[in-house]
Amino acid sequence: MLRRRLAQAGVAIGMLAVAVLGFSPAASASPTSFVAKAVHANGAGALAVQGTGGLAWYSRSVTLTSVKFYANAGECGYLTAWGWQGSALLDTYETGLYCGGSAGQWFTIGNIPLDGSQVSGGITKVEVLVDDYYHYVTGYAECWRTNSVCTSGQF
Structure with a gap:
């Protein structure tokens, strides 16, 4: 009888904890998108290259989603993605060289998995x-x- 009451109390406390935690906002949410751009004249000039995409965070890994790269007219560049834990580099990805030609161009890279x-x-x-x-x-x-x-920024 005592065991049954303790079990019922434990279930009730567990359900209460789930209800309270279920409606509590997350303390912090992982970012879901990124924009990285290189701009001439220390950030005051024309856009040279830009990378955009989404971020899907998993328990140990991350996938950059729908990644696109823009190279302005007469510009060339590439995108590199690094996955870190503290000062330890866990995974990296680098594209080839993309050039914008005479009018500027967007390039679709797609998804980039980073394994941690x-x-x-x-x-x-x-x-x-x-x-x-x-x-x-x-x-x-x-x-x-x-x-x-x-x-974001540049150097």
Whole structure:
């Protein structure tokens, strides 16, 4: 009889915890998209190259989804994606060189899987770099699993 009451109380407490946690907002949400761009004149000039896409976070890995790359007229560049945990690089992906021709052009890269399954906790940060091949300008987006946005800039 005592066991049955303890079991019922345990079930009730568990259901209460699920109800409370189920309606609580997440403390932080993983970012779902990124934009990385390299702009001439230290960010004040014309756009050279740009990368955009979505982010699908899994327990240890990340997939960059619907990735596109833009190269402006007369520009060439490439995109690199890195999956990190702390200072450890877990996986990387680099495209070939894309050139915008005389009018500028968007290129569809598609999905880029980054695998972090080899370590506990997996990938916690994704870094996407777009490089302006001729002018040595690199734009970046850094996205952390525990943040709700990505930060971006260039160097």
